[in-house]
Amino acid sequence: MKTLKILVIVTFVIAVSAFALDKVSNPKMSKGYSIGDVATDFNLKNVDDSFVSLANYEEAKGFILIFTCNHCPYSVAYEDRIIALDKEFKAKGYPVIAINPNNPKAYPGDSFDNMKKRSKEKGFTFPYLFDDGQKIYPLYGATKTPHVYVLENTAEGNVVRYIGAIDNNYKDPDAATAKYVQDAVNALLEGKKVPIEVTKAIGCSIKA
Amino acid sequence: MYKCFLYMILIIFFTGCKGEKTAALTCTDSFNGDGLEIPVYDFEGITPLLHRNDGKTRIINFWATWCKPCVAELPYFELVNSRYPDDKVEVILVSLDVPNQVESKLIPFLKKQKIQSKVVLLDDPDANSWIPKVNLNWTGSIPATIIYKGGVRRFYEQSFTYNELEKELKKVL
Numbered sequence: 001m002k003t004l005k006i007l008v009i010v011t012f013v014i015a016v017s018a019f020a021l022d023k024v025s026n027p028k029m030s031k032g033y034s035i036g037d038v039a040t041d042f043n044l045k046n047v048d049d050s051f052v053s054l055a056n057y058e059e060a061k062g063f064i065l066i067f068t069c070n071h072c073p074y075s076v077a078y079e080d081r082i083i084a085l086d087k088e089f090k091a092k093g094y095p096v097i098a099i100n101p102n103n104p105k106a107y108p109g110d111s112f113d114n115m116k117k118r119s120k121e122k123g124f125t126f127p128y129l130f131d132d133g134q135k136i137y138p139l140y141g142a143t144k145t146p147h148v149y150v151l152e153n154t155a156e157g158n159v160v161r162y163i164g165a166i167d168n169n170y171k172d173p174d175a176a177t178a179k180y181v182q183d184a185v186n187a188l189l190e191g192k193k194v195p196i197e198v199t200k201a202i203g204c205s206i207k208a
Numbered sequence: 209m210y211k212c213f214l215y216m217i218l219i220i221f222f223t224g225c226k227g228e229k230t231a232a233l234t235c236t237d238s239f240n241g242d243g244l245e246i247p248v249y250d251f252e253g254i255t256p257l258l259h260r261n262d263g264k265t266r267i268i269n270f271w272a273t274w275c276k277p278c279v280a281e282l283p284y285f286e287l288v289n290s291r292y293p294d295d296k297v298e299v300i301l302v303s304l305d306v307p308n309q310v311e312s313k314l315i316p317f318l319k320k321q322k323i324q325s326k327v328v329l330l331d332d333p334d335a336n337s338w339i340p341k342v343n344l345n346w347t348g349s350i351p352a353t354i355i356y357k358g359g360v361r362r363f364y365e366q367s368f369t370y371n372e373l374e375k376e377l378k379k380v381l
Contacts (some may be wrong), residue, residue, distance in 0.1 A: 073274055073306050106276065144349040169333040171306070178336075200339040202304050205277060205349040 032141010035197045038157040039065075039149065042136045044099065044129035045112070047119040052097065052127045054151075054158055061093030062152040062161070062188060064181060067142040069100045070118045071109035072204035075145045077170050079122050082146070085166070085181060086126040094150075094185045096126040101137035101145070106207035134208040144203030150184045150194070161188060164199030233257060239307075239329070241315040248307070248329045251338035257300060257328075258342070258354065265297045265357040265381050267373075270330075270342075270350050272304045273317045277367045278351040282321065284370040288377060289325045297377065299325040304350060307331050355380045 033039055041054045054063060064085055068075040086096035104111035112130050119128045131137055140149055150162035162184035167176035184194040233256055235247040249257075258268060269285055271278035282301070289299035301323070305314045310329060318327060332338055339348045343363040346352055353364045353373075357380050364376065 071274070073309065077306070143347045165336060168336055170335070171333045175333070180336075199336040200346070200348040202335045202339070202348050202350065204275060205351075207276060 032139065033149070033160045033163070035160055035163065037160050039151050039160050040136070040139050041158070042099075042129075042131075044131060044136065046127045046129050047112075047116045047124070048127075052129055054097070054153075057095065057153075059093065060095060060153050062150065062185070063158065064089060064094055064096045064185065065140075065149040065151055066096060066098045066146055066166075067101045067137055067140070067144075067148075067206070068098050068146040069102050069107070069110045069204070070114050071102070071107045072145045074170055074201075074203050078146050078166055081166055081173055083122065083125055088182070089185050090125070092185075092189055094189070098124070098126055098128045099131050099136065100128065101131045101134060101142055101206045101208075103134055103208050134206075137206055138208075142206060144201075144205050146201075146203060147206075148181055150181060150188070152188055161194050162197055165201035168199075170201070235328075236331070239310045239315065241311050242319050244315050244318055244327075246303070246310060246314065246327055246329050248331050250332040251330065251341065254302070254328065254330055255341075258356070261358045263358070264295065265355065265377065267297065267299045267377065268302055268354040268356075269299070270302050270304060270352040272350060273309070273313045274305070275350050279317075281351060281367050281369075281373075282323070284368055284373050286323065286325055287370060288373060292377075296381070301325050301327045303327055303329050305329065357381070 043051050043053045046052045054060075057063070066082060068078070068082065082096060082098065089095070100110055100115055102110040108114075115128055115130060146166060148162065148164060148166055149160055151158040152161045162181065164180060166181050167173070168178040168180070169176040178196070180196055180199050183196065187194045233247070233249065234253045235249050236253060237248040239246040239248065260266065267285065267288065271282065273279065285299050285301065288297065303314055307329070314329070335348060339346050342352070342354070346363065346365055349365060351367055353368070355362045355364075355376055360380050362376060362380060368376075
């Protein structure tokens, strides 16, 4: 019985992989932005049905742009900290803008309706935008959620100053010893160089 | 904690039996449910597993139950695990599930899918400190896979089909 089962699985795998042979094994993703690059603006639908662009924020000194979503446990773990970032830095000129990059066909939990629900439940104080057609996140090079880009609004445009994680402990904010995003924005507010410009984190792969 | 200690003893015992000269892994905790035991490691604890040198080829797959492409490719890793002899190839599934979902999500998943490969939990929240130690180019997205034998080591931040996985395995074998 077990042999039969394995045989069936093997046959199935061979059949499937025969069709998959033509598939490119390592699709080239656009590499996205590095520190110092000018980031693109966008016009994406917010959970309140309005459309949001960075250009709408004439007074902003910059932005805390966060690719995040509903379904990912790492994103959920950071929700309260994302709200806290917005509360701390919006008044200082660095509002949080959240973008859900996932295709709801891959993750129904990340549909626009579910974004509205989640935003309401948690009382998001910031725009939570839907990357309809999954066109914006590849330009930034976001690979997972949550994935943060701190942008500085300059005469040349919105310049990328920090890419990476929010802090160094997704599980417990009190145990985080390095608060990368806070440190980056505070440095920018003081006209200093961002101390740590790029960090890495585990996150949920973005699925287009 | 007690379970974890027991597991260590078991590892020492079994590796001793096979006559391998390997450093025992030190887990920080372990989960136990439904007859399954999932040892928990921080990055330091799991490091020896990424650098054994005993002639065996190891496939280390970083995954999580919440990661769809990871779950989609698990059958291929299981198939490799069942098709290659244990003393030649070992598949180790390193779960990055959050610890409070191990009993509610991970263990039921492993039971339901009848996963036979070895599963361990990597619980080390300071990912920025250890991701580059796995591979300098890893952005931190999963699935990610290491295939290594002694000093020959390959790293993949991608999903696999069965054919692709076996092709890459044969490069290292």
